[in-house]
Amino acid sequence: MEAVLFDMDGTIIKNSYPFPQAKAEILATLRSRGLYVPDDIYGSIANLLEKLKEPPYNDHTNIRGVILSILTKYDFECTGDAKLRRGALGILRRLKQDGYRLGLISNSNLLVVRKVLGATRVYSLFDVVITRECVERMKPYPDMVLAACEKLGVHPSNTLVVGDSWVDIEAGSAAGAKTAYLNTKNTDIPQHPTYEIRKITQLLKILVENGGSTTREAAI
Incomplete structure (x- = not known):
């Protein structure tokens, strides 16, 4: 890896x-404009945004921009209580020390990501940061994973994607990467991650099993 x-x-x-x-x-915004979206795409904002590129939705001026502005509003609302998950700083520092290339892939707005990573003082630990502005399609599509791998100069098959949602796992799998599902809420997902973990510190064992140089517990 x-x-x-x-x-x-x-x-x-x-x-x-x-x-x-x-x-x-x-x-509600779509309905106020007389637009109704099929039930089968409600599960993913990314799927909704792709649908908006098609007729009759694409006839409505800047509807995609309106949706993205709503997402950005909620993105910023999340920044107030943003704190590093216990063990995350130790893991990031240890992986960086051991020579792993680190990337962050987020469906959030770039300004929000910079604000959160800056406030938690981990921005400099990442070699690449990919947000929704950087790609054509958000997760669960593979675009973010592929873009990050390209910038890092690594093949997806030598990459581990870590996330707490089915969209992360599907994006990683679709790109050909290995995946680790951080299941902190004991919630099953229909996707089949390569690994399932309860704590972020359990990544160390996964990487060691895959020939990594990380051999001791990260500081928590």
Whole structure:
């Protein structure tokens, strides 16, 4: 394994994204414009944004921009209670010390990501940061993983994607990377991650098993 790509919200950062509220406001906005979206894409904002590129939705001026502005509003609301997950700093420092290339892939806004990573003093630990502005499609599509791997100069098959949501696991799998599902809420997902962990510090064992140089417990 050469690189580890982390999700931000809910993974290295312990916070709660108000997805139900964001989704409700987005759908209300669409309906106010006479637009109704099929039920089968409600589970992913990324799928919704892709749908908006198609007729009849793409006939509405800047509807995609309106949706993204709603997402950005909720992104910023999450920054107030953003704190590093216990063990995250030690893991990041240890992996960096051992020569792993580190990336962050987040569906959030770039300014929000910079603010959160700056406030928690971990921005400098990442070799690459990929947000929704950097790619055509957000997670669960593989674009972020592929973009990060390209910038890091590593193959997806030598990369581990770590996240707390099904969109992270699907994005990693679709890109051909290994995946680690951080399941802190004892929630099953239909995707099949390569690994499942309860604590972020358990990544060390995974990397050692894959021939990594990390051999001792990270500081917590």
